[in-house]
Amino acid sequence: MRRKPEMKNQPAPPNAIVVGVARPWSAAALDWAADEAVATSRPLHLVHVIEGFHHTPVDLDGDVDGSTAVEVTGVLESHPSLRVTAHTDTGSPAGALVAASRTAETLVVGATAHTLLKAVVLGSVALQVAAHSFCPVVVVHDLEPSDSDARAGVRAVSTHPGRVVVGLDASERSVRALAYAFEQASRRQVGLTAVACWAWDESDGFLALPVPVWEATREQQRRLVAELLAGWGEKYPDVDVQTRLEQARTVPTLLEVAVGASLLVVGTRGRGGFDGLLLGSVSQRVIERASCPVAVVPAPDLDPGRRGPK
Numbered sequence: 001m002r003r004k005p006e007m008k009n010q011p012a013p014p015n016a017i018v019v020g021v022a023r024p025w026s027a028a029a030l031d032w033a034a035d036e037a038v039a040t041s042r043p044l045h046l047v048h049v050i051e052g053f054h055h056t057p058v059d060l061d062g063d064v065d066g067s068t069a070v071e072v073t074g075v076l077e078s079h080p081s082l083r084v085t086a087h088t089d090t091g092s093p094a095g096a097l098v099a100a101s102r103t104a105e106t107l108v109v110g111a112t113a114h115t116l117l118k119a120v121v122l123g124s125v126a127l128q129v130a131a132h133s134f135c136p137v138v139v140v141h142d143l144e145p146s147d148s149d150a151r152a153g154v155r156a157v158s159t160h161p162g163r164v165v166v167g168l169d170a171s172e173r174s175v176r177a178l179a180y181a182f183e184q185a186s187r188r189q190v191g192l193t194a195v196a197c198w199a200w201d202e203s204d205g206f207l208a209l210p211v212p213v214w215e216a217t218r219e220q221q222r223r224l225v226a227e228l229l230a231g232w233g234e235k236y237p238d239v240d241v242q243t244r245l246e247q248a249r250t251v252p253t254l255l256e257v258a259v260g261a262s263l264l265v266v267g268t269r270g271r272g273g274f275d276g277l278l279l280g281s282v283s284q285r286v287i288e289r290a291s292c293p294v295a296v297v298p299a300p301d302l303d304p305g306r307r308g309p310k
Helices: 027-039 067-078 093-100 116-132 145-152 174-188 211-229 250-257 282-289
Strands: 017-020 044-050 084-090 106-111 137-141 164-168 192-198 241-247 263-267 294-297
Touching: 017 027, 017 093, 027 044, 027 067, 027 106, 027 137, 044 093, 093 106, 093 116, 106 116, 116 137, 116 282, 164 174, 164 250, 174 192, 174 211, 174 263, 174 294, 192 211, 192 250, 211 241, 241 250, 250 282, 263 282, 282 294
Parallel strands: 017 044, 017 106, 044 084, 106 137, 164 192, 164 263, 192 241, 263 294
Antiparallel strands: 137 294
């Protein structure tokens, strides 16, 4: 007999992996969320949002195109130990998911952006959720790698296959992103690549800067990265750590390094000495263009009293 959750208005269990299952953003996100729930021994909670004013209970066997029923049933059959709850909601998909993030461990959303119009829709949902979530948000694309790589304008060959890649800026808020990245890398038994970039515009007169200034700047950035990474090797001795320190723009560098990665991790509200990882600029473009799942980890001040870095 097939297993399926009843789509009722049940609250999400504490510390659940929460995933939005509205089409067209469900297939890959649902798979990723189910794997994460099993790997972390947490329940999976499905949120189905109906945009409109009238609440209509959703029957998974009678949704618009049957796709949600097929996907959920397949996930349950392939993850027999998975604990699943679910509910429907009405109104704003982003609002419902952000509300669920208050008690969730991780929030997972899907994204399909084969066209410019769909990219705008992606921005209106995934980016709103990533900007306001109280827990880490993982955005999973329903894209073939070749399509994603072509849009990103990066090489199709990975330099760090399967690794977790984390973008750093020179602020303590990067610690939260690092904690998440190390935990993911350790659990997946893969290495971690930490990427930090800084860049000057021509208006800054960088072409006229003497070599000692360039060298001093690079050394300053190297020290900042070393300080951020200090102590993590002792806590996660199983994780091979590499660093990429570049005098380059952050987005192209992250996209290049993350080709073939298992996960790309960025923080929010970071304001430091590097090309700032501020949601709406770097994070937005990374979410839209990355060829792998992207985890957006909230800054500590957006997550009061929850789970700070240990």
